[in-house]
Amino acid sequence: MDVALATAWLRAVAESVDADADELTKLDSAIGDGDHGVNLRRGFTAVAALLDGTAFTSVGDVFVRAGGTLISKVGGASGPLYGSAFRAVGKALPPGPAVTPADLVTALRAGLDAVSALGGAVPGDKTIVDAYRPAVMAFGEAVAGGAALPEAAAGAARAAGDGARATVSLTARKGRASYLGERSAGHQDPGATSTWLIFQALADVTAP
């Protein structure tokens, strides 16, 4: 993955978050406060603006700066979580204009660790983690099995989608949805859904 691909990914995320903002907000209205779509649209619009105005020489920098922008612009729970994740991803990458799929595996894991450390959620809590973790695992296994980036990314997107859909039956134990107790079951988690969008965007921009 080079700087161009990294920025293409983030731009694709911005587009898909914009297109699906209403859907995300609807999910968040059911078990949260109805702002997840607006939050991410605001954040990734700012990320896109950042990319327009900056020339990057390092892939890691792209993610570090994007993460910082998310922290500065999103607010809520998802802002610090996604922001810290992207910052951790960026920091875990070796310096330079291109990184290998194996570098990305390590970096995505660092992102997952950041989310877990900051939010304290474990699998099954009905959060971002429930899409992010299977995506990272699928991505890592694919790369370990010799897959190229497009294939690994497609597998990660599928795993994230499965993880997001599987949140429907879960009872939330972290974040706002946990206030609803049992009533949170039966609804798909908005954060897990946006995580799926993020990995789907990677699959889309790498697809041959």
Next chain:
Amino acid sequence: MDVALATAWLRAVAESVDADADELTKLDSAIGDGDHGVNLRRGFTAVAALLDGTAFTSVGDVFVRAGGTLISKVGGASGPLYGSAFRAVGKALPPGPAVTPADLVTALRAGLDAVSALGGAVPGDKTIVDAYRPAVMAFGEAVAGGAALPEAAAGAARAAGDGARATVSLTARKGRASYLGERSAGHQDPGATSTWLIFQALADVTAP
């Protein structure tokens, strides 16, 4: 009309106002503040309680005390207007346990004068006056023509009903409905409607 008939009339008004309170309130919601039915129900319930607890020896007293009760209990525009009307009716009657239809003509006219003096409304302003005035006129003409009370009362009720229905097309120039300007047209005036109920109650209790 003796004391028994006077109290029977007011009780009949109380019953019919109670039965039609929702209808009156609905009319008042359209062009006023939606309290006319509740106002009159509160007032005439208190009048009925007064009648239960008092032994009257004079017809005039019945109306004077009923009017005072309305003033004390109703509030709004209709309280002082109906209260003053009944007080004026009572005061205009000769003392004693029974009065003639001719006495009633004079007294009802005094009631109308009280409403006009207090509220300043003229015919066509879409108010109580638009039902009260034709009723008094019909009553007076019938009595002048030699009609007995039942017949005169029936004519007054018909005239009040015609008058109330005719308020539909009028644009209000007095009371709350006047704030709506042209938009008050197309709705029947709640106060004219309750005046109709009052005269209808007289017709009902005198009907042979």
Next chain:
Amino acid sequence: MKKFINDPNDVVAEALAGLAAAHPELRVDHTEQYVARADAPRSGKVALVSGGGSGHEPLHGGFVGPGMLDAACPGEVFTSPVPDQILAATKAVDGGAGVVHVVKNYTGDVMNFRMAAELAADEGITVETVLVDDDVAVEDSTWTAGRRGTGATLLVEKIAGALAEEGGKLGEVAAIGREVNAASASFAYALTAVTTPAAGRPGFDLPDDEIEAGVGIHGEPGRRREKLRPAGELVRSALDAILEAKPVESGDRVIVLVNGLGGTPLIELYLVYGEVATVLAARGIEISRRLVGNYVTSLDMAGLSITVTRVTGEMVRLFDAPVRTPGLRWGA
């Protein structure tokens, strides 16, 4: 209808019980149904009495206290109080210097207060009446009952109340109240209809993209129905009506009230105040003081009114004077 009530018939009495429990500095007479300063009557002080239908809270009960009203008479919801109540309150707070009745211009209020004033006169109490009729959405003509009293009531009560508190004479207190009213103009919009406890359903239907322009505070429909427009446009229209009815020149000073009707959140009221400030600044009008909040309400109606009062230095001084009531408090 969903409301935090028990029996719709008991709403006013039970809310008064709560008011009494919450405010030991007020004396609530539950039999005569009025709210008075606990320290009334104050000998030699001109007393201010107001009242009107319930459902406009904090008006009037919430404005009883030092620097404002001596007593308030709450009627049933949206129904003016009865003469007995007003008379009882008037007698209870009369300190021998006369009583000012602040009356919003509605047929019912006017008649009931007039009757009470006559009864009070019979008992030797001098009453002056200040009629408030600031709502410029209503044409003031022989074809209407005249303009309604709305937001300006608060300013009349505050400013006249301050003059009474500092020892103003009956005529002076009534006079400044009338001046404030004469210098005031208001205009209101409603986004939703009101639901009274007694009616149990909204007074009218309003489609999801329409509003009522020129409404009063009793849930009645307005002068006309309009399409919803951006707040900035609504403010400009309202100010056009207000400044046409009661001209304010560049260089004049005003007090502005952006008043919520009950169901509109503060964030919208502040946004609207920002628009008002911008328009008035462009016209060279100086906003000396302002209030933004829910003061003269219409139960749960979503909507707001804008009041502009052209003020003298004396009015501003009296506006600034200490006031200590449940609904308005400063300097004490």
Next chain:
Amino acid sequence: MKKFINDPNDVVAEALAGLAAAHPELRVDHTEQYVARADAPRSGKVALVSGGGSGHEPLHGGFVGPGMLDAACPGEVFTSPVPDQILAATKAVDGGAGVVHVVKNYTGDVMNFRMAAELAADEGITVETVLVDDDVAVEDSTWTAGRRGTGATLLVEKIAGALAEEGGKLGEVAAIGREVNAASASFAYALTAVTTPAAGRPGFDLPDDEIEAGVGIHGEPGRRREKLRPAGELVRSALDAILEAKPVESGDRVIVLVNGLGGTPLIELYLVYGEVATVLAARGIEISRRLVGNYVTSLDMAGLSITVTRVTGEMVRLFDAPVRTPGLRWGA
């Protein structure tokens, strides 16, 4: 959706512009998006900074001023502020004696304030955080994000703010804030769902005879849906939950807050306060002070919360201390 707004994206910024225009005694930084006392920083004074999503007005911006907050950071509607904002506000009001962050316990608020506190520490500012989590509708367990911060926030800000104003040290100010929170319990009902400007439609559908019990202030559904019941019954259920979670004994003294969520009229809040007073009196609990009004709101949501705080004499003294903010004012 019918609201007095222009573009839904500009609501917070435009409302802040209105707040700034209305309150010259506040300084609004429109770039960093915070509201501060105009006289901040005050050298040697512990500063209080709070913040959270917009839509809860007057919380928090309306509680900035002498005796309460030094600064407030409004996020987007129902969205916690970002660390940059909080850091900027913290730096702007730090008078060298440390800064207390009053943070409502929501995942987003907690994380954003924590990040800001770390950044502030990097710049040599000592920050103590007071976490408010009074909403007993939420179980406080490892199975939830913990109890939400709701009505008690007002009391924490008032009482800790008063101690800071009179010279309390950082540790003392934070300690009393935590004590107030620990002594507070709240429970809320919603009659309607909230409509955020961004979503444009109500967050959930609620039939005309049902309510949500145990709601927070962000328009989320509550713990359970119930049939509407008379106010007296709702109050008893809420107080059962409150007094079970934080026991108050006969003879104890409390401050009570009956808080409207935005769309509920004052007449209902007072009626409910009357019910609360009756229940507590029957239990031998003395209500030392009380507030009845819209303080911690949820945009246009019809609903209310009840907060009971068991107080010490010191807390009452600090509650009574002068405060001068747009949303709460006495003694000044």
